[in-house]
Every structure is written in structure tokens, then in C-alpha cells.
Amino acid sequence: MSELSQLSPQPLWDFFAKICSIPHPSYHEEALATYIVDWAKTQQFWCERDAVGNILIRKPATAGMENRKPVALQAHLDMVPQKNNATEHDFARDPIQPWVDGEWLKARGTTLGADNGIGMASALAVLADKTVEHGPLEVLLTMTEEAGMEGAFGLQPNWLQAEILINTDSEEEGEVYMGCAGGIDFLSELPISRVDIPAQHLILEISLKGLRGGHSGADIHLGLGNATKLLARFFAESRDKLDLQLIDFKGGNLRNAIPREASAVVAVAPEQEAALQQALQDYLSILQNEVAPKDKNVTLSAQATSHSGQALVAESQDRFINLLNVTPNGVIRNSDVAPGVVETSLNIGIVTLEENQAKIYCLIRSLIDSGKEYVVSMLHSLGALAGAKTEASGSYPGWQPDANSAIMALTREIYLDLFGKKPNIQVIHAGLECGLFREPYPHLDMVSIGPTITGPHSPDEQVHIGSVGLYWQLLTALLKAVPTK
Numbered sequence: 001m002s003e004l005s006q007l008s009p010q011p012l013w014d015f016f017a018k019i020c021s022i023p024h025p026s027y028h029e030e031a032l033a034t035y036i037v038d039w040a041k042t043q044q045f046w047c048e049r050d051a052v053g054n055i056l057i058r059k060p061a062t063a064g065m066e067n068r069k070p071v072a073l074q075a076h077l078d079m080v081p082q083k084n085n086a087t088e089h090d091f092a093r094d095p096i097q098p099w100v101d102g103e104w105l106k107a108r109g110t111t112l113g114a115d116n117g118i119g120m121a122s123a124l125a126v127l128a129d130k131t132v133e134h135g136p137l138e139v140l141l142t143m144t145e146e147a148g149m150e151g152a153f154g155l156q157p158n159w160l161q162a163e164i165l166i167n168t169d170s171e172e173e174g175e176v177y178m179g180c181a182g183g184i185d186f187l188s189e190l191p192i193s194r195v196d197i198p199a200q201h202l203i204l205e206i207s208l209k210g211l212r213g214g215h216s217g218a219d220i221h222l223g224l225g226n227a228t229k230l231l232a233r234f235f236a237e238s239r240d241k242l243d244l245q246l247i248d249f250k251g252g253n254l255r256n257a258i259p260r261e262a263s264a265v266v267a268v269a270p271e272q273e274a275a276l277q278q279a280l281q282d283y284l285s286i287l288q289n290e291v292a293p294k295d296k297n298v299t300l301s302a303q304a305t306s307h308s309g310q311a312l313v314a315e316s317q318d319r320f321i322n323l324l325n326v327t328p329n330g331v332i333r334n335s336d337v338a339p340g341v342v343e344t345s346l347n348i349g350i351v352t353l354e355e356n357q358a359k360i361y362c363l364i365r366s367l368i369d370s371g372k373e374y375v376v377s378m379l380h381s382l383g384a385l386a387g388a389k390t391e392a393s394g395s396y397p398g399w400q401p402d403a404n405s406a407i408m409a410l411t412r413e414i415y416l417d418l419f420g421k422k423p424n425i426q427v428i429h430a431g432l433e434c435g436l437f438r439e440p441y442p443h444l445d446m447v448s449i450g451p452t453i454t455g456p457h458s459p460d461e462q463v464h465i466g467s468v469g470l471y472w473q474l475l476t477a478l479l480k481a482v483p484t485k
């Protein structure tokens, strides 16, 4: 924490250090929310929580700026809890441990929560800092963005007074976002039957590890390996040769993170073990050739383990492996309207094998509604072929770009003034809450900015320290420049 207090701008980093010290994964935001509400009260700010837990704080305008358009600064309260398997960390209890590594701030073995902790810290710093000039100001902190967007879904009309909203949840300094993808969850449940394992068979755990993982939207264009898909492919290609019997399979643990690890427990005849080890080695070389430039630490191994359960019957195993192997994953289509941006994608986020069924959870994203619907229809069709029960749920809208947005034009102008170059005006292939804010607030003029964060939603998450300073300069200059009503 002392390391963070050396960084500038100091009020922002002080708040970020505090945020790291109070656990706040999705659905466990109360401790942090309580801290913020108590702090706002000690500062004598108007502060209220709504029925879903969102926090709204109001700060009066700087003297002489009362007639400016009112602005809301917005961030989400929660963070994605991800850690490497080797890291001991209880996200509901243990503080995040940030550390400075050269130009970057990282966390020890876990996600850092710079997404959206830096945005939240910047909003609180604007409230605390008496030198920042602004018109009537609101800070809106929303609940559970990373899991179900409950806060944004539950936002009621006539609560915000703002006419302009600055979302702080984007992750590339130098880019200004004016639109985002919508999303929908998809679950396939495949019934399975089990049978006893032959007495002489060896029980092995096959583990595929070391993939980079990342954000299932913002990183999907990178073509990173998805551990569940890669392991399913191994089974599809080698099950007949090796006569493997699947007992357990799991991959990934969040629908919006690209799975870094997957594992399977199998039964195999003792005389096949050497052939299995060889097949794993051969497949690892194939993977290294295919994904090594990006996923250089990929490993694949089999280790003896014990298991008391039953294996899948051959027919169930075939259906499960076939369904997983054939389910598309990654980029489906690039946008023609926003060049260089993915239009439609999906991520197979979580795969589990229970006693009587297999579950495959996907998150589909698209800039356009029909793109989501297309992938949903493909997955329904695959489910029908495989005999799986399928269900799409939790659809949320994208944020349709508005070419005439005054706040977008102002942000571009201020950025050019400050840094002598034009920012990149972008549409992001990830879910921002802005699309949902449009429903209760159809006339809200919105823009999204943020510092540079890489590897969000993974333990590699890091924020570029210098970019936080640039982001703060832009944010404060923008607040000062907001025009009169």
C-alpha cells in the first residue's frame, strides 16, 4: 500500500489502495459499498442507494459553474475474482495485494480489479479533490456488472439528474468509446448415463494448463486458446485409438473469461497408458505449434489419481465430446460498420460434468441483435442434434453509437488539446452498462474512457500507471469544459 501512495495522482491511488484492501467480488460488494457510503456522509455529500444497491452521490458545482450541464461519473462496484490454481486466496475475505512492476501495477496471483477499481477511484477522487472544477456532479456506482449487470438492469428512471454520463469502464488510454456489444448467456444441458469402471483400469487426471485466458469480449479477437475446446478436441481425436472412459471433465469458471485451464479424469486399460502419454505429447506439440506465439506456457499432462465414481457410457461420452468439439467458439464475424472490431462472438466459458448431465455455459456477444440471435439459433440446433436441453437467458442490449453525440465530440476536442493527437473513437466488443442506461434515460449523452488495462478478468490483469495519469488529466479537463445547459 505504501508503494501506491508514491504514485500520482495521489488521491486517486489512495482510493484505489483502499478499494484493494476491501474484498469486493461480484455479489460481495456490501463491505465496499458501506465504506463508500460512510465516507460520502462524512464529506456531507447527498448519498442514496436504490433497491438493487446502486450508490448515487451528488456533489454541488464548483462556484460559478452551477449552470453547466449536470454530469454523472459512473463505475461498477464489483470485480472479477480470478486466481491461478496455485494461489491461496479467498476473494470474499482476503485483500488484493497490488505491486508495482516497472510501468505497471499488478496483483499477486489474482485479478487486480483495476477493472473498474481505477474508474471508481477516479470518481471518488473527483468528489474528494477540491481543485477539480466541474458543474453539478453525480457519481453512480453500480452493482454486479461482471456477473449479471443487476445494478444496470435495476436502474430506475428519475433518479439521476445528469444529462451527460461518463462511463469509466473502458480499458485503453487514447481510445474513446461511443458504443458497445450486447450479450446473452446460453446453457446446454446434456443428459448422460454412467457405468462401472472395469476393475483393472487406471484412473488418470489429464490437465491442460498455462493458457493466457482473458476477457471473453475485449480479448476475443486475439484468438487465444480456450482450454475446454482444446481438451475436447484431444478426446475427439484420440478416444477411439485409446479407448478412454471419461469420468469427469471441467474447464473454466466464469462465462465471461476465456478458460485458461481444463481437466478430465479418465479410466484407461493399463496396457494403453504408454500410448496415452505418447498421444498427449504429440497433441502438446500440435498445440505449441498452433497457439505458442500467444499462449507460450501451455502444458498438457496426465497423472495418476483416484476416483470412486462411475464413467460415462460410450454413447453419452460420444455425445458430450462431439457436442463440445463442434460448438463454435471465438470470433464469428467482424463488423463492416466499425472496421477492426468484432461484430459477433461467443465464448465457451464453463463446462462441468455432473452425475446425470453435462453443462456447457456460453456467452454470446454482438454489436447487433441479429448477430446474437444467429449464434443462439446455431447453439439450439446443435443441442437438438446432440439431444441436449438448451436455453438462452440474460439478454442485454448493446449501446448503439450516436454519431451526433456532443460529449463524444467534446472528449475528442479536449484530448487533442491536451495531448496534441486525436484519440481513436471506437466501438468495443464487450458489454458496457451504457446500453442498459439508455432504457430509463433515453436522452443521456454518453461516452466511455479509461486507463490502459491488459488481461482483465485474468490473474495477469495489470494497469499501466502512466496511462492512469493521462486518463485523470482527460477526465478533469473534460469536467471543466462541459458546456452550459
Ligand SMILES: [Zn+2]
Residues within 6 Å of the ligand: 076, 115, 116, 145, 169
Ligand atoms: Zn469492467
